[in-house]
Amino acid sequence: GDSVTQKQGQVTLSEDDFLFINCTYSTTTYPTLLWYVQYLGQGPQLLLKVTTANNKGISRGFEATYDKGTTSFHLQKASVQESDSAVYFCALVDITGNTGKLIFGLGTTLQVQP
Amino acid sequence: VTLLEQNPRWRLVPRGQAVNLRCILKNSQYPWMSWYQQDLQKQLQWLFTLRSPGDKEVKSLPGADYLATRVTDTELRLQVANMSQGRTLYCTCSADIGRADTGQLYFGEGSKLTVL
Numbered sequence: 001g002d003s004v005t006q007k008q009g010q011v012t013l014s015e016d017d018f019l020f021i022n023c024t025y026s027t028t029t030y031p032t033l034l035w036y037v038q039y040l041g042q043g044p045q046l047l048l049k050v051t052t053a054n055n056k057g058i059s060r061g062f063e064a065t066y067d068k069g070t071t072s073f074h075l076q077k078a079s080v081q082e083s084d085s086a087v088y089f090c091a092l093v094d095i096t097g098n099t100g101k102l103i104f105g106l107g108t109t110l111q112v113q114p
Numbered sequence: 115v116t117l118l119e120q121n122p123r124w125r126l127v128p129r130g131q132a133v134n135l136r137c138i139l140k141n142s143q144y145p146w147m148s149w150y151q152q153d154l155q156k157q158l159q160w161l162f163t164l165r166s167p168g169d170k171e172v173k174s175l176p177g178a179d180y181l182a183t184r185v186t187d188t189e190l191r192l193q194v195a196n197m198s199q200g201r202t203l204y205c206t207c208s209a210d211i212g213r214a215d216t217g218q219l220y221f222g223e224g225s226k227l228t229v230l
Contacts, residue, residue: 034217043118043206043221044158051216087156093217100148100163100210102217107156 002027004090006105014113019077021108023090031092033066033073038087085112117141118207118222127229132195135225137207139188146210147190149182153203177201197229
């Protein structure tokens, strides 16, 4: 079945560091790909999404490119802030008939030190 | 203003007892509502999506059994039963606020369940 892989369980950075979170996916189709962010004590919230291969999604300084060649959707940010500390989930839309169903990666916890 | 209100936010569950969770949608223009479970390792797993009042579904996963009901256009319920002793999990509801299958979900803040 479809799956999403995030290899990094935890990333620790200092403010102004460059962020890179790895995400790869496995499907038989070209799904919509998304990044969700979950702050402490809150539900996940949509950070960005890309529906078309080779396009880039950009939001709040974060960006991710839908690379169908490498089946990747890595998340990047040029300069992180302490307020970016959260759990980041890569996800894809499941199109097998269940509207509202996303398949999530295991999440990457980002800790940004001042 | 939050779009989804979940209650209770936290519940201690005596072993062997079921617990009932509610999710209230503040704007009925978003019909597709779902439940997700999230474990302590933060892994998010889809459970159900229910569209219409009267819809019901059941599912058994390792560690818990679930019964979801779409009560009204604005209320979704989840009964969680047979949770494993010592387990903690979060149940979070969501509403699809984009066009169908765009993945644009709004999530509630979740209900934390801990089995004694």
